[in-house]
Amino acid sequence: GGRIYAIANQKGGVGKTTTAVNLAACLAESGERALVVDLDPQANATSGLGETANGRSSYDLLAGHPLADLARPTRFPNLDLVPSKPALAGATVELGREEGAERYLSEALAHAGDSYSFVFLDCPPSLGPLTVSALAAADRVLVPVQAEYYALEGLAQLVHSVNLVRSRLNPRLQLAGILLTMVDSRTRLASDVVKEVREHFGDLVFRALVPRSVRLAEAPSHGLPAIAYDPRSTGAEAYWKVAMELVERH
């Protein structure tokens, strides 16, 4: 069966959505059935795939609606999406109040692996109820880390939270890996951060790096993943490598 990957990091703007959208697109293009579940009220993964949530959304998934009703095809073959919308922000408050609410998503996605080889949960920038629900539902956590100082600081806190969720909610949760993003090879700052992350986390760090590439930032404004927007860009090429390595680590 398939695997569920939570794409999480409480630090904002590190490339969670960009990674979820582009990894799913590469895997779908190579023939794998892939699903993106947008768990961020900002709904960036939804618009990054050229969609909007009219009607049902990931909010309904948390409220117990069957996945089959909510996952819908995108214009990209093999790539389905459960879209998000701003109302999801309300779920954060509601989830925080109910006992055992962190398990709702896990129950809703219990059989996702029968229809999809890869499921990506795009998390908001926090360690609140939506991210905890995603960690409770996932087999693996993939952590994008921007090659900058502030992003480095939060890593220990995130690894601690993953361990907490594993011991309390989801014993099968493993760290799939740490992915270095927006690596500007011209700056000393980026190479210092890359070196420090590799020294600290060793094999957990993907060999593939995602360089800073303006094509990756332009693609979402066209509702396209990089491989559809500019297949020959360094950003698109980097996510092919990451996808290959993810399959190796699967």
Place this chain on the structure above:
Amino acid sequence: GGRIYAIANQKGGVGKTTTAVNLAACLAESGERALVVDLDPQANATSGLGETANGRSSYDLLAGHPLADLARPTRFPNLDLVPSKPALAGATVELGREEGAERYLSEALAHAGDSYSFVFLDCPPSLGPLTVSALAAADRVLVPVQAEYYALEGLAQLVHSVNLVRSRLNPRLQLAGILLTMVDSRTRLASDVVKEVREHFGDLVFRALVPRSVRLAEAPSHGLPAIAYDPRSTGAEAYWKVAMELVERH
């Protein structure tokens, strides 16, 4: 008396912390009494000023401890800080459960304007209880917007939330302005976003732009604002201009 500015945007990584730290540093350097209150459990503003929260923190401010006990001097004259630490993440859950908890911060900061001309509240990347508390306590909201597509998308949602807080919690809350950050003048994406934001929000948008400048990303790893790390950098110069314009709009 002084004014309290919430630096808010639920989109992650748009330059909230960088703006809070550098604006406060410029104003302090020019002789104004400035205070930074770090309301993000990631505590980036705290480390960006070269501090750590041993003991008391902004968590205690929300729990009713007097500001005078919690605000402490930094190595920069005229610049004080209420530091943050990861335990603040727990406050989010606690605040969400108590009636009227959004007003705790506003009460704690009621007389901050007597000791400081400028108070900056650095918010986490969400519209949850910590950011709502900050909006309830603030006179003005300053919204950093990265010159990229995803950051543009969330603006309408944020302006809607600000209006909601003004009508329900804090009638004096006004939008101080929208600040365009990480503007890479070489890319068409940035100039498109700048043009769209100016067309949409007119005079609300600061004339001054903050360019993408690696010195701004390097400075926090030394625990220094840009004007202390590299006073002749374009990043430092940009924040001087923003500070001047903020004083004009004060």
